[in-house]
Amino acid sequence: MPPCPGLRINGLGLTYAAQTVFRDLNLHLPGGSFTALLGPSGVGKTSLLRVLAGLDPPEAGSVAADDGRPLHHRVAYMGQQDLLLPWLCVLGNVTLGARLRGDAPDIARASALLAQVGLADRAADLPQTLSGGMRQRAALARTLYEDRPVVLMDEPFSALDTLTRAQMQALAACLLRGRTVLLVTHDPAEACRLAHVLLVLAGSPATLAPPIPVPGLPPRAVDDPAVLATEGRLLRTLLAGVPVAGGNAA
Amino acid sequence: MSVLRPLITCAGLIGLWWLVQAGLQLPPYILPSPASVAVAVWENRALLAGATLTTLTETLLGLLIGTVLGAAAALVMAFSAALRRWLLPVLLLSQAVPVFALAPLLVLWLGFGIASKVAVAVLVIFFPVMSATFDGLRQVPADWLDLAHTMNATRWRILLRIRLPAALPSAASGLRVAAALAPIGAVIGEWVGASSGLGYVMLNANARVRTDLMFAALLVLSVMTVGVWWAVDTTLRRWVVWAPK
Numbered sequence: 354m355p356p357c358p359g360l361r362i363n364g365l366g367l368t369y370a371a372q373t374v375f376r377d378l379n380l381h382l383p384g385g386s387f388t389a390l391l392g393p394s395g396v397g398k399t400s401l402l403r404v405l406a407g408l409d410p411p412e413a414g415s416v417a418a419d420d421g422r423p424l425h426h427r428v429a430y431m432g433q434q435d436l437l438l439p440w441l442c443v444l445g446n447v448t449l450g451a452r453l454r455g456d457a458p459d460i461a462r463a464s465a466l467l468a469q470v471g472l473a474d475r476a477a478d479l480p481q482t483l484s485g486g487m488r489q490r491a492a493l494a495r496t497l498y499e500d501r502p503v504v505l506m507d508e509p510f511s512a513l514d515t516l517t518r519a520q521m522q523a524l525a526a527c528l529l530r531g532r533t534v535l536l537v538t539h540d541p542a543e544a545c546r547l548a549h550v551l552l553v554l555a556g557s558p559a560t561l562a563p564p565i566p567v568p569g570l571p572p573r574a575v576d577d578p579a580v581l582a583t584e585g586r587l588l589r590t591l592l593a594g595v596p597v598a599g600g601n602a603a
Numbered sequence: 604m605s606v607l608r609p610l611i612t613c614a615g616l617i618g619l620w621w622l623v624q625a626g627l628q629l630p631p632y633i634l635p636s637p638a639s640v641a642v643a644v645w646e647n648r649a650l651l652a653g654a655t656l657t658t659l660t661e662t663l664l665g666l667l668i669g670t671v672l673g674a675a676a677a678l679v680m681a682f683s684a685a686l687r688r689w690l691l692p693v694l695l696l697s698q699a700v701p702v703f704a705l706a707p708l709l710v711l712w713l714g715f716g717i718a719s720k721v722a723v724a725v726l727v728i729f730f731p732v733m734s735a736t737f738d739g740l741r742q743v744p745a746d747w748l749d750l751a752h753t754m755n756a757t758r759w760r761i762l763l764r765i766r767l768p769a770a771l772p773s774a775a776s777g778l779r780v781a782a783a784l785a786p787i788g789a790v791i792g793e794w795v796g797a798s799s800g801l802g803y804v805m806l807n808a809n810a811r812v813r814t815d816l817m818f819a820a821l822l823v824l825s826v827m828t829v830g831v832w833w834a835v836d837t838t839l840r841r842w843v844v845w846a847p848k
Contacts, residue, residue: 408749430753436746439845440768452764453756481845499754 357502357533358418358427359384360405366413367400373558374400377414380552380561384419384502387526387534387571388564389544391591392554398537401554402505405535406430418503429501433508435492437480443467444476447495459498466494469528486517490524497528504529506536510543519575522546526572541587545580547571551587635815643819650804651823657800659827661717661789665724666831669785670778672725673732677774681740682762698730702791710796720792720800727788728781735777739770772846775839782835786828801827 365378374397382388390398403409405416406428418424437446447467448458467473470490472483480488489509496504509525510518518540526547538544544551551565565587568579617637624634631639644651676694680687706723713719743766751761793802801824808816839846 403749406749406753408752426755428753430750432746432750434746436744436750438747438765438768440771449750449764450754450756453751453754453760455757455760479844 356420357385357531358420358422358424359386359533360424360503360535361417361419362405362414363417364414365401365404365411365416367397367404367409368412369397369400375554375559378559378561381419382533382535383550384533385531386549387529387536387547388550388552389536389538389548390552390554391538391541391544391587392559393591394539396554396557397559398554399507402430402507402535402537406505424503427501428503428505429496429499431492431496431504431506431509433511435480435488437488437491437495439479439481442477442479443472443483443491446480446491447498449495450499463494463498466497467491469497470494470524486513486521489513489517489521493521493525493528501532503533504535506534508538509536511539518543523572541584541591542575542580545584545587546573546575551583553587553590632812632814635818639815640818640822643813643815644822647816647819651801651819654799654801654804654820655823655827657717658720658786658789658793658802658824659831661720661724661792661800662785662827662831664717664721665788666728666781666785666835668721669725669728669781670732673729673777673781674736674774676729676733677736677740677770678762678767680737681766682758694730694733697726702726702788706791706795709792715796715798719795720789720797723792723795724785724788727784727791731780731784732774732777735780736770736774739773740766742773743769771843775843775846778839779832779836782832783828786824786831790824 360380360382362378362380362382365380366376367374378401390401392398400409404411407425408430416424418427437443438449441449444460444463444467445452447463448460451458464473464476467476470493472487472490472494475483475487475491480491483491489512492509496506506525510521513521522543536544536547545567548567548571551567553562553565554560555562565583567573567583569577573580620634621637623629624636635643676690680690702723705726706719709719709722709726713722747765747769748761751765756764789800790802790805793800794806797803801820804820805817808814808820
């Protein structure tokens, strides 16, 4: 895969229900890095993700890839719900993008992806016969099938039980390596395990604190001292509702 | 139990009918006994079989054409807001005209044959099918559509691959209602002017005060309607497996 571009967000402004969500928001997501975005509910994390995904137009400012090429067709999106279509089998769901674009589905690649997420033997099954964890794995395979350099994820593992979530985190970190990923999450442990960089969005209108780098390479062990130290600091900051001051974690 | 339940219901209804008839000493031309109706069914089996075939053909053709037209109208309205604004008032207006008032006109235009009855059945079921399908198309979860947008899908493919299948459970509800209504449409058409069919048998029996034959035709019509509904329901359950149970 060619090097993944970074995302440059300049002077972004958005209003929702007569409330300014953010004003003049500036951010650079480095290419090929995994960034986690945290913040209190309703602060505008999902709104930001939707603007980046091209689902909502920004009222002010711009979003661009830092390699100068258009961002359109280069972003994949994975939401909180798996959004598997109940009338398509797992394989049909994985290749949904191709069907929607009128391309011939690449069955071999889709099958390989299903094998990677451990669903090779469930390719012909309907989603409603799968467990919650399996469904999210199928959704991850569908996201990977799109083969986009930029991947946006909105709390994709929040509905899973602790064990399944930990497995999904490791799988996602492994399979998304090298892509530019922005993960919205409420879980500090998840953010510290998976991300190279942590961002905290807080206040109204929301502002971003300076990014917090997490030492070591993801996926980190849940009991990694650096993870625990960063997690503690992040949690304290989120509880206080005060943006984290810059500086290195741990 | 699922097999026994309708049998118990039927037996109960026949028992009640018999009790009312025998208890109130009603003359047979007002309310014939269940036994005399059974005899009428047997004695007129050839007549009733032919009439049922006619009414069933009208019903099925009406169902087919009404479903295709209703679903097509729903699709057009879902695809274009401008067309919806033009089409919806006309369709609502068409429902305000009682089908009983239109039936004689349809017979006048389309003749005494099967076409006018099919047209009445189509008129009766068009609206439930269109309305249910349109509701289904409108209520597609926004998240599915967002996902499709991030996959750079065209509007047409979103309609075909996401909105249409997502609307099927709702459209299926409309079709079930239509399956129960279509025979009524066919019979109304036959009442206005026909040379065969269960409605025609009823009308003739009524004129000759053959109440037992009228009830016999009504009984056969009920069985046919339940049969059509059951066939439609079973087919839809098999096809639309993702519909909420």
